[in-house]
Amino acid sequence: MPLPPFEAVPNFSEGRDEKKIGRIANSVRSVPGVRILGLHSDPDHNRSVLTFAGEEEPLLHASVALARACAVEIDLSAQKGEHPRMGSLDVLPFVPLGDATLEDAARLARRVGEEIGALGFCVYLYEAAATAPHRRNLADIRRGGYEGIASRIDDPLWKPDYGPQKLDPRLGAVAVGARPFLIAFNAYLDTDNVEIARAIARRVRERDGGLPGVKALGLMVGGKAQVSMNLTDLEKTSMPVALEAIRAAAREHGAQVESTELVGLAPLEAILQTARYYLSLRELKMEHVLESGLWGVEDS
Amino acid sequence: MPLPPFEAVPNFSEGRDEKKIGRIANSVRSVPGVRILGLHSDPDHNRSVLTFAGEEEPLLHASVALARACAVEIDLSAQKGEHPRMGSLDVLPFVPLGDATLEDAARLARRVGEEIGALGFCVYLYEAAATAPHRRNLADIRRGGYEGIASRIDDPLWKPDYGPQKLDPRLGAVAVGARPFLIAFNAYLDTDNVEIARAIARRVRERDGGLPGVKALGLMVGGKAQVSMNLTDLEKTSMPVALEAIRAAAREHGAQVESTELVGLAPLEAILQTARYYLSLRELKMEHVLESGLWGVEDS
Numbered sequence: 073m074p075l076p077p078f079e080a081v082p083n084f085s086e087g088r089d090e091k092k093i094g095r096i097a098n099s100v101r102s103v104p105g106v107r108i109l110g111l112h113s114d115p116d117h118n119r120s121v122l123t124f125a126g127e128e129e130p131l132l133h134a135s136v137a138l139a140r141a142c143a144v145e146i147d148l149s150a151q152k153g154e155h156p157r158m159g160s161l162d163v164l165p166f167v168p169l170g171d172a173t174l175e176d177a178a179r180l181a182r183r184v185g186e187e188i189g190a191l192g193f194c195v196y197l198y199e200a201a202a203t204a205p206h207r208r209n210l211a212d213i214r215r216g217g218y219e220g221i222a223s224r225i226d227d228p229l230w231k232p233d234y235g236p237q238k239l240d241p242r243l244g245a246v247a248v249g250a251r252p253f254l255i256a257f258n259a260y261l262d263t264d265n266v267e268i269a270r271a272i273a274r275r276v277r278e279r280d281g282g283l284p285g286v287k288a289l290g291l292m293v294g295g296k297a298q299v300s301m302n303l304t305d306l307e308k309t310s311m312p313v314a315l316e317a318i319r320a321a322a323r324e325h326g327a328q329v330e331s332t333e334l335v336g337l338a339p340l341e342a343i344l345q346t347a348r349y350y351l352s353l354r355e356l357k358m359e360h361v362l363e364s365g366l367w368g369v370e371d372s
Numbered sequence: 373m374p375l376p377p378f379e380a381v382p383n384f385s386e387g388r389d390e391k392k393i394g395r396i397a398n399s400v401r402s403v404p405g406v407r408i409l410g411l412h413s414d415p416d417h418n419r420s421v422l423t424f425a426g427e428e429e430p431l432l433h434a435s436v437a438l439a440r441a442c443a444v445e446i447d448l449s450a451q452k453g454e455h456p457r458m459g460s461l462d463v464l465p466f467v468p469l470g471d472a473t474l475e476d477a478a479r480l481a482r483r484v485g486e487e488i489g490a491l492g493f494c495v496y497l498y499e500a501a502a503t504a505p506h507r508r509n510l511a512d513i514r515r516g517g518y519e520g521i522a523s524r525i526d527d528p529l530w531k532p533d534y535g536p537q538k539l540d541p542r543l544g545a546v547a548v549g550a551r552p553f554l555i556a557f558n559a560y561l562d563t564d565n566v567e568i569a570r571a572i573a574r575r576v577r578e579r580d581g582g583l584p585g586v587k588a589l590g591l592m593v594g595g596k597a598q599v600s601m602n603l604t605d606l607e608k609t610s611m612p613v614a615l616e617a618i619r620a621a622a623r624e625h626g627a628q629v630e631s632t633e634l635v636g637l638a639p640l641e642a643i644l645q646t647a648r649y650y651l652s653l654r655e656l657k658m659e660h661v662l663e664s665g666l667w668g669v670e671d672s
Contacts, residue, residue, distance in 0.1 A: 075662070075663070075666065076666065079662075107665065107666055108665075109662065109665035109666065110659075110665065123665075125665075125666060169662075311647075311651060312650065312651070315651055329652060330652070331652050331653070331654045332651050332652050332653050332654065333653065333654045333655065334653060334655075334656060334660055336660075337660055337661065337662040337665070338660060338661060338662065339661070339662045339663065340640075340661050340662065340663045340664075343643055343644065343647050343656075343661060344643065346646065346647040346650065346651060347611075347643050347646040347647060349650075350612065350646065350649075350650040351611060351612070351615055351632050351646060352629060352630070352631050352632050353631070353632050353633065353634065354631045354632065354633045355633065355634075356634060356643075358663075359410075360634055360636075360637055360638060361637070361638060361639070361640050361643060362375070362379075362409065362469075362637045362638065362639045362640065363375070363639065363640045363658075363664070364640075364663070365407065365408075365409035365410065365423075365425075365637070366375065366376065366407055366409065366425060
């Protein structure tokens, strides 16, 4: 039961009209070989996130179908929402799963970028697919949203990688990229002192000498201090190891982790790691999970 | 992605000849609608355990096909092994999964018992399918193995429920029953003092006023004291709750849990419970596991 090689996690600028959202999702669902794993719509941000997975060719076709459906269903010039949107299809990252590499995902992103550009979107490649170091970071591409891009597009440093060299106001610009798989895992503290969350984040994140594969920020969310983490390499730092580091650092500040949350999906292996760690299990593999046999094994 | 209603966990008296074992497993595999979840053969006991799941009708057909294959492949009168065997197909429990009840599983056991009896096996119904209180316990039916049953079969209390009233020496007797799903979960201590394991088992098991849904015994296994548990109701007592009780009781005896093992399969929900418990997760459902979407959802 191998994972498919790639996951795509597009964000598009419609989070309110269920019929439009349904038609956009159906454009992907109707491509053979593509599995939709999740769809989350946020009416405040007027934005939806779709997750789908499959082999390279089905994902290419599904991505083009998605861009076409966004072009039909969404008029960016009439769109309102809290999120600084830049395109009707706004961002389209490809993530390697299973045996695929980040470079495989970047190649897929470039192929998709070229085809979506031909539909009339200004396409910027980012992260592992970026064509220049100053264009790796999504936040730098998105700065100022649609209007920011409009103001920069004639600067040779910000020329789109594919598509027209002038923004179509209905379509806008889309960032197409490749990034590693990550788990978004947040810990809420029993304090409203965000400085404690920031100090803990600095202690645990790789950038400041902490745990490998851990990115972390201290934030205020819903009146609680939150350590917001991305875990990018579960073999180096698993969820329990990251959390125990946060719990220990919190204790030094007289605080405690009150609860945690997982944003989006986690691979089963991350959950099995957690059970092995805390239960001191000698062995726990996918085959020991009842449902994996029911769902995944054709013949064993 | 609902679970199928039933799981069957037959034991048959061949654990050495891989070709015979393969043909017996294939008799089940070839029935449409049946999923084989596991096959474990033990050459010392000369015995194999097969796990398969499905709806009622496919499981009925697969069980009859299995009994027929055991009748063809195994001559019990020539069979040797450490286990006190009573039949070529030896024991066949049905376990309700998903929405099925124990009574549904008992009904299936009775239907299967009748059909297998017609093949020439002496059939004893046990546990939730038993026809009398003194025949509920598998150990009481099995007492003395084949020879014990041969000595009792003319006693009206031990008349078979189905099949001939005299043992066929090639086939023997089979116990067909229904029991609740259980997780077999064992904790190894850092001591060779089995009395500590026994004291801990008494402390945590339901029978002696401990945790609901927990059966436990203290054993010596591989030179270590082991608390061997069956967890029969995960909603009442989950793996982490059972283990933390054992860890606390062990500390009172100056011992520690060195490692644990899961024997057989656990439902994904048991693993998710564990992750929620130790990570203080606000929410973790099946849908948050990447693979559940890949394997189980046709359309979502």
